[in-house]
Amino acid sequence: SQQGEEDPQALSIQEGENATMNCSYKTSINNLQWYRQNSGRGLVHLILIRSNEREKHSGRLRVTLDTSKKSSSLLITASRAADTASYFCATVRTRSGNTGKLIFGQGTTLQVKP
């Protein structure tokens, strides 16, 4: 499969707790991105981390990237019920022919209980 792996597949937490999702991929990359999807429709971009970066923050989101292990993690701090969604990592491969096409992981379904 061209896709990477994400774990866990599903995560259920209480509001206020932190949520951590992990992503592994198979080839060398230019960058890795995280997207959120509500109700199985359009995806919303959350954050992009380049291959030469190790950590990046955006609001309550923290992303790490370990290119030696070909893995990334997304941490959502102080979760809210509105964070309930599916989260996907997506990579842009080094040899994508400069198309920027995204290779998606299988996703993590996050449920945040009020």
Place this chain on the structure above:
Amino acid sequence: GAGVSQSPSNKVTEKGKDVELRCDPISGHTALYWYRQSLGQGLEFLIYFQGNSAPDKSGLPSDRFSAERTGGSVSTLTIQRTQQEDSAVYLCASSSPDVTYNEQFFGPGTRLTVL
């Protein structure tokens, strides 16, 4: 427009019929992508357009699938002789020219059901 739009939002068709799915990208975005999301295969890249360059069709699953982009803006994805395994949500995304390091903006998708 404010974002990427797709039509129809839902399409139900009979096996063997042809369908056309439409995507209107964000104005000024020269890069346009089609992806497919299905239960069995997850999110898959289908095709990529960039300006007047030849499209990257490497993700199209069969020759029943084709796409065009007229005038560098609107794109149409056509599936001929639809099969039940074509049932999926078809997502369109657009991006500004620096595709390697820019986010993609996704439309709401078209849910295709082939009976």
